[in-house]
Amino acid sequence: MRVYxxxxxxxxxxxxxxxxxxxxxxxxxxxxxxxxxGARVRRCIEEARAQVAALIGARPPDVVFTSGATExxxxxxxxxxxxxxxxxxxxxEHASVLAPAAAFEAMGGRVVRLPVSSDGSLxxxxxxxxxxxxxxxxxxxxxxxxxxxxxxxxxxxxxxxAGGAHVHTDAAQAAGxxxxxxxxxxxxxxxxxxxxxxxxxxxxxxxxxxxVPVRAAIRGGPQERDRRAGTENFLGIVGFGAAAExxxxxxxxxxxxxxxxxxxxxxxxxxxxxxxxxxxxTGLALLPNTLNVTMPGIAGESLLVLLDLGGVAASLxxxxxxxxxxxxxxxxxxxxxxxxxxxxxxxxxxxxxTEDEIRRAAVVITEAVRQIRREAAA
Amino acid sequence: xxAERVVVAxxxxxxxxxxxxxxxxxxxxxxxxxxxxxxxxxxxxxSLDDFHDAAAVADRLGIAHYVFDFRDLFDASVVQPFVAxxxxxxxxxxxxxCNQTVxxxxxxxxxxxxxxxxxxxxxxxxxxxxxGSGTPMLRSAVDPTKDQTYFLFMLGSRELERTLFPVGDSTxxxxxxxxxxxxxxxxxxxxxxxxxxxxxxxxxxxxxxxxPPASRRPGPIVDGAGAVLGRHEGVHRxxxxxxxxxxxxxxxxxxxxxxxxxxxxxxxATSSDLACKGLIAEDVRWNxxxxxxxxxxxxxxxxxxxxxxxxxxTAVDRGRARIAFEEPGPLVTPGQAAVVYDGDYVLGGGWIAxxxx
Numbered sequence: 208m209r210v211y212x213x214x215x216x217x218x219x220x221x222x223x224x225x226x227x228x229x230x231x232x233x234x235x236x237x238x239x240x241x242x243x244x245g246a247r248v249r250r251c252i253e254e255a256r257a258q259v260a261a262l263i264g265a266r267p268p269d270v271v272f273t274s275g276a277t278e279x280x281x282x283x284x285x286x287x288x289x290x291x292x293x294x295x296x297x298x299x300e301h302a303s304v305l306a307p308a309a310a311f312e313a314m315g316g317r318v319v320r321l322p323v324s325s326d327g328s329l330x331x332x333x334x335x336x337x338x339x340x341x342x343x344x345x346x347x348x349x350x351x352x353x354x355x356x357x358x359x360x361x362x363x364x365x366x367x368x369a370g371g372a373h374v375h376t377d378a379a380q381a382a383g384x385x386x387x388x389x390x391x392x393x394x395x396x397x398x399x400x401x402x403x404x405x406x407x408x409x410x411x412x413x414x415x416x417x418x419v420p421v422r423a424a425i426r427g428g429p430q431e432r433d434r435r436a437g438t439e440n441f442l443g444i445v446g447f448g449a450a451a452e453x454x455x456x457x458x459x460x461x462x463x464x465x466x467x468x469x470x471x472x473x474x475x476x477x478x479x480x481x482x483x484x485x486x487x488x489t490g491l492a493l494l495p496n497t498l499n500v501t502m503p504g505i506a507g508e509s510l511l512v513l514l515d516l517g518g519v520a521a522s523l524x525x526x527x528x529x530x531x532x533x534x535x536x537x538x539x540x541x542x543x544x545x546x547x548x549x550x551x552x553x554x555x556x557x558x559x560x561t562e563d564e565i566r567r568a569a570v571v572i573t574e575a576v577r578q579i580r581r582e583a584a585a
Numbered sequence: 586x587x588a589e590r591v592v593v594a595x596x597x598x599x600x601x602x603x604x605x606x607x608x609x610x611x612x613x614x615x616x617x618x619x620x621x622x623x624x625x626x627x628x629x630x631x632s633l634d635d636f637h638d639a640a641a642v643a644d645r646l647g648i649a650h651y652v653f654d655f656r657d658l659f660d661a662s663v664v665q666p667f668v669a670x671x672x673x674x675x676x677x678x679x680x681x682x683c684n685q686t687v688x689x690x691x692x693x694x695x696x697x698x699x700x701x702x703x704x705x706x707x708x709x710x711x712x713x714x715x716x717g718s719g720t721p722m723l724r725s726a727v728d729p730t731k732d733q734t735y736f737l738f739m740l741g742s743r744e745l746e747r748t749l750f751p752v753g754d755s756t757x758x759x760x761x762x763x764x765x766x767x768x769x770x771x772x773x774x775x776x777x778x779x780x781x782x783x784x785x786x787x788x789x790x791x792x793x794x795x796x797p798p799a800s801r802r803p804g805p806i807v808d809g810a811g812a813v814l815g816r817h818e819g820v821h822r823x824x825x826x827x828x829x830x831x832x833x834x835x836x837x838x839x840x841x842x843x844x845x846x847x848x849x850x851x852x853x854a855t856s857s858d859l860a861c862k863g864l865i866a867e868d869v870r871w872n873x874x875x876x877x878x879x880x881x882x883x884x885x886x887x888x889x890x891x892x893x894x895x896x897x898x899t900a901v902d903r904g905r906a907r908i909a910f911e912e913p914g915p916l917v918t919p920g921q922a923a924v925v926y927d928g929d930y931v932l933g934g935g936w937i938a939x940x941x942x
Binding site: 508511513545549 | 616653654657694697698699700
């Protein structure tokens, strides 16, 4: 049996989600149509909207379904910023924030990318100074998917709002792992991803505080209250709703369990491989499910392949289309060398991860490291 | 007993696809690996399409497939020396350099890390056995039109012991037919012919893009007596033996006889003036059997696809050898490999330093 430890790249479909999507597959009709079939589909979508809203303490009408967090992040940035504006973000955001930020910069916008320290934590002095420059938008992830760092978005939002800025947070990696409450965070925009919490990929959401003037990026229909045109991804949305409801119900128990198993994994690795190093913060500023480690002197690519051949799915930083990752921009921002930034092994757990899996994974990782070191010594 | 593991270098082309298929058929535990060498889109290889093709073949064969990022290594050990060689008035052979440093050294080390006992590639070459000692020796492919031993001369018995060339005893036609029979999605993919990282095969333009302008000096084109016949835009644009692109107006056909990079001079000659007695090779490796004796009748190949030239070999000091042609032969191109054959077998070789005078 394989051990799946790459939940931060995408979680397996939950059985409850599978069942909900299966039921929905027997329905037909365009939800914008006036007939009963369409209305039935419409009701399912609105039910899912309520389920997703409940996960983040929001009102359902403020949730806009998208194709995922990447679209949500693009929509938040592109929809709010105009040439000449200032965007404040961090050096460790997901590419779906950094790439629109770079495009905005190329079009004449100003961008401040806040640096992080060697454990991935934010420099608040820098943040405060940047927020005094009257940014139009501040975008900061609630949690980082590579190293699991959790950022104090509420504190950032307070700083930003004092300067008159709107605040966006990418909560794709936080959902199902942290309690999320849009009111407590004090943000205006919040992105979510379905497939990180066990929904099918291809569905996500952007929550928008009413009155925040986000320009639609996809036009050509009145769907999502004119904020995102196109016939809804009905099955994806139903799955997302079911997954969100499950995540909300389970959160307290699964977060504690994932934290215990993650800490067990770290302990097992440290006992077997005394020189293993941990990347990122520890304690409460860390997602309960994420462990990012470096084995000194070992090429991450070899390690990852040996894990895969040994039955453990993990990753180096974030997933990449070419199958061969660039050095992690997150580890680079934390001051790592290019080689070290290629070697950070990310192990991310999910609600269905078991202790037996963790123990087996620790054995496979240990064996892989020893195998590589044997060859290096030969 | 578990099967021995083989790492197959998969370029996304048909040869390495069939090589992988034959490893699977032979019962090995096969792991496919593609190397990211050049940045995407700069040349004919390492495009995302190539990786997708390799992955599709692996999928068809039911084997694992991974992409390793060797761009930094490739740049340092192949691309930058390629540029430096051109600027030094030589004509580099990046495929041989890549085999030497990237594929059969660095990739082999990776393969060992992955627990592999063998590295397989889709090269057209065979591994024979020395009749006396039985140690492995590089041997020409069955298909003489595809033989790639010229680019593999540096593989000694130690490397060959762990290497597999599964398509070396087939013709290209047979390889394509087998790919089609196995329904491999690359069966009809065209062969790549050019240096993989150089767009449109335009080495001069590539060097000009990579090298600082200060390193590209124009200079005179002169004849053997030193008379100036024309001007040129930089020695990197020329290769010994080249005829086209000299732009000397009318008169007899002239060829590049010699490149003097230090002086920035291209020396040309007419065809009556081109005979060459042989070459000096440097950085020579004799693959496990020491240098041949000068009495042996051998043959040397001085360019890929050129016929081997009968010769005798005399080892000199510091890894150098004098290779004398039996009869006056074609011009030799510094920077290219000189590969010594005894019939089908490769005894070793080195890099052409200059002409034998």
